Amino acid sequence: MRKTRLRGFTLVELLVVVALMGIMMSIALVAYQATRVSARDARRKGDLEIVRSALEMYRSDCGRYPDTSRVIFGNSLTSGGTGETCVAGTIYMASLPVDPLSTKYKYGYTGTATSYSLCAYLEGVSVGASCTMTCEAVGSPVVCTYKTTNP
Numbered sequence: 245m246r247k248t249r250l251r252g253f254t255l256v257e258l259l260v261v262v263a264l265m266g267i268m269m270s271i272a273l274v275a276y277q278a279t280r281v282s283a284r285d286a287r288r289k290g291d292l293e294i295v296r297s298a299l300e301m302y303r304s305d306c307g308r309y310p311d312t313s314r315v316i317f318g319n320s321l322t323s324g325g326t327g328e329t330c331v332a333g334t335i336y337m338a339s340l341p342v343d344p345l346s347t348k349y350k351y352g353y354t355g356t357a358t359s360y361s362l363c364a365y366l367e368g369v370s371v372g373a374s375c376t377m378t379c380e381a382v383g384s385p386v387v388c389t390y391k392t393t394n395p
Contacts, residue, residue, distance in 0.1 A: 281367045284344045285390075288364040291341040292351065292392050295321075295362055298337040299355075299394070306330035308357040309394065315353040318342050327357065343381070352377035352388055363388035 298321055303309050306328040315321060317340045324332035343349040343364065352363040354377065365379035369389045378385035 278368075285366045285368050287344050288351075288366060289390065291343075292362045292364055292390070295337070295340060295351075295353075296392055296394075298340075299360060299362075302330075302336045303394075305334065305336075309355045309360045311356075312354050315340065315355065317351045317353075318346075343379075346381060348381055348383075349379050349386070350381045352379055359394050362392045364390045366390045 295315075299309055299315075302321065302323065306323050307330070308327060310321065310323075319340060320335055321337040321340055323330045323334040323336070341351070343351055349365045352361075352375070354361050361375065361377075363375040363377045363379060365386050366389045371389070375388040375391040377388050379388040380386040
């Protein structure tokens with residue numbers, strides 16, 4: 245009768261497998277981080293489009309865009325400013341959105357009676373828009389890299 249001996253893996257083979265798994269995990273982590281950045285940037289653009297719609301409804305009802313002091317992200321957008329032709333207290337947006345990384349970045353708004361600019365910092369964009377606002381919530385100022393204005 246012949247005895248069969250089970251053959252195991254050598255230490256070198258195990259090290260090669262562990263090293264390959266580490267390399268694959270590193271690649272997956274980098275791709276995951278890039279996906280998260282893209283998702284946050286898409287949300288920022290979507291948030292500003294929603295605010296833009298609310299601002300256009302505000303102008304349609306009130307005959308002007310709200311002053312910069314009336315658009316505070318995280319608070320509601322309601323009518324009631326000076327020179328408006330609409331009913332005071334009308335809610336156009338219950339809560340203006342805040343940046344997904346609100347402890348690091350913020351949205352910007354500047355507005356007059358006839359025009360406005362909305363700005364945000366996009367993490368995946370290195371070249372900025374012609375937006376003079378800063379989008380840094382804390383720390384040193386970061387210039388906004390995405391801008392949308394009234395049509």
